[in-house]
Amino acid sequence: MDTHDRFGLTHMADAWAQGLSGGQQKLLTLAMLAISDAPLIILDEPAAGVNPSMINKLVDHVLALNAEGKTIVVVEQNLSFIERVAPRVLVIVAGEKLCEGSMAEIRDTSEVQRAYVGSMAVPVAKRTEVA
Structure with missing residues (x-):
């Protein structure tokens, strides 16, 4: 599975990032981090301004990145999000x-x-x- 498929971005592969919704931009950010060799990822308010269904996707991807061995530091005020990932x-x-x-x-x-x-x-x- 390629990164576009993994993050549900295949149908937007040719779109400019500035044309994506806030939640889609956050998925794109996680996708870029997933293909990097960075062992540490710092996320600043990944759930801010994102609808609940997109938050669920973000949670799944953050957990998957962590399961792949990446250390993730999250700065977030959404306690429900934090409770699920930290x-x-x-x-x-x-x-x-x-x-x-x-x-x-x-x-x-x-x-x-x-x-x-x-x-x-x-x-x-x-x-x-x-x-």
């Missing part, structure tokens, strides 16, 4: 490390709640697994 999360506020751990570990910490929701924040209900 086994470890580092929360930075005003340039300082606030906390670090799995998303489950940091999600409901009072420090994160205060930093992102404010001092009047009500803790988020814990998820329960349905058997």
